[in-house]
Amino acid sequence: MELTELCKSAKEVSRQIGNLDTNTKNEVLRAAAEAIVAHTEEIIRENEKDLARGRENHMPEGLLDRLMLNPSRLEQMAEGLRQVAELSDPIGEVLSMKKRPNGLMIGKKRVPLGVVGMIYEARPNVTVDAFALCFKTGNAVILKGGSDAISSNIVIVSVLQEVLEAHGIPRAAVSLIEDTSRETAAAFMKMNEYVDVLIPRGGAGLIRAVVNQATIPVIETGTGNCHIYVDESADFDMAIRIILNAKTQRIGVCNACESLVIHEKIVDAFMPKLAAALQQKDVVIYADEKSLAAAERREAANDGDLKKELLSAATEEDWGREYLDYMISVKTVSSLDEAIAHINRYNTGHSEAIITENYTNAQRFLDEIDAACVYVNASTRFSDGFEFGFGAEIGISTQKLHARGPMGLDALTSTKYIIYGNGQTRP
Structure with a gap:
């Protein structure tokens, strides 16, 4: 799908995802966990293609380790989905409610961000974690992984989309940009008409490029010295x-x-x-x-x-x-x-x-x-969402605005004010 159309579809679907009830979201997440495990052989077969390319390109051992999937790691990814399903749904939570002298009741509640864009490197586990957290919080997610993990990402997203479709939910709730070129990445960073927030996850060069080039608001994840x-x-x-x-x-x-x-x-x-x-x-x-x-x-x-x-x-x-x-x-x-x-x-x-x-x-x-x-x-x-009890994480934010540290469900929400009146007008 052409990039603009893909982003537009995600925007349209995000409104539907944002109104899903908690039970439906949890049912989909549990089904996704079972599907990941059921497709273990297929996912590992595609992952081996990525690993072979990585070795041919002399990828450092540490990055090969990040890229590599095996039955144990796939089970951990599935467990992350199950844990997110067990967590409380933050969407709709009323954080405060106060009565003003004029009788207005003014409150604040959690709402989805809308469309979350992820740009990341050779970490296929991020594909599943991002879907789990975004779906639970009522967000559509657009994934832009690197060329190093493209075979792994394609098959994982296909598995997730099949689960969505089986539950009557549009596949565009999770999308993968399969063109791994820098030109497409640069264009994606400018899709602020459709994408509400962008989260880069990878090395210093990637994060710096996104922060410097994006017109979409960025939650900056950092390198780890x-x-x-x-x-x-x-x-x-x-x-x-x-x-x-x-x-x-x-x-x-x-x-x-x-x-x-x-x-x-x-x-x-x-x-x-x-x-x-x-x-x-x-x-x-x-x-x-x-x-x-x-x-x-x-x-x-x-x-x-x-x-x-x-x-x-x-x-x-x-x-x-x-x-x-x-x-x-x-x-x-x-x-x-x-x-x-x-x-x-x-x-x-x-x-x-x-x-x-x-x-x-x-x-x-x-x-x-x-x-x-x-x-x-x-x-x-x-320092990990799984270890912090978040079930998974979408990244570790090193900035100080909105979210900091391992980002779980709450970090993928915004708030809006809700006001109850009984005929008040401003004098």
Whole structure:
């Protein structure tokens, strides 16, 4: 379908979707979950085509991991649909109602945004998550995935549209722009006549392009240069366990830890142990002078020879890098103040953590770090709609307007005022 017609159809359908009752929406979501599982073999077959192209194009390992689907991941996507079905429907919720002196009753209630546009890269799970959240909130959604995942996206959207059609709902409730060219993406960003909000999800280049070019209002999701600060009172075993999880559990995700900040009072004792643990996972460490020197002292680690090729001096560029790979930067600081200043300078407003046994330091970190998600003694990998109880997420917003952090159902709604009168006129 031609782009303008596709967007126009979504706009027309959005009014119908916005008036669906909760039971119907939940029934469709549960059916969609079963359909995803039932079509596992077909979806994986198409996904393997995307993976083959990615390998031919030398796609980094972290991005291949994001792209890859298997039965377990498809079941997780289906579970996300089921969980969204179980969540309370925000549409129609009356948030307030007050009586004015003139007798008018003025309230505010949640309503759909209308048409949500998604521009994203090699993440076919986003296709299902976006549909689930948009459909539950009465929004039509137009998906513009990248060429890297086009085969996966086509088959997934086809499965979802078949479920919609079986329930008497127009297929245009979820649409996929199959032309993956930049020209079409640029044209889509200008469809403000039909699309109410645009959400980019991907790397820094994609997000910057959408923010700079779109005439549609944008909810900006961000890249993840996520930090963990190891305070002088930190429990070493806890810190290492959390860092390994945050860095290596999945390297290609935006909530993975990319940067460490370590108090200088513990760097000599802690860094050798940490280096030994990271090197078991073949993580390259880019460290400042103090951390580098401490990592090379093996007495405290007692874990064999140091892999010199996995240690390197950090440059200024490393403090702000989102590696999406088995790499991490390490910065030594002399105080909590310096740690907070360093993190606030180089972070991307995504997720930051402190490992500490000091309550006062924990509270200061929570209060003074400028990010969507701030953790005490926990991995940054929990910044995720599924883990936050949203069933799924449409992205993690790093901006400060309307929505911030993992965006679930409420983030995909707007409000309108409802006013009850009994004949009032303004004098």
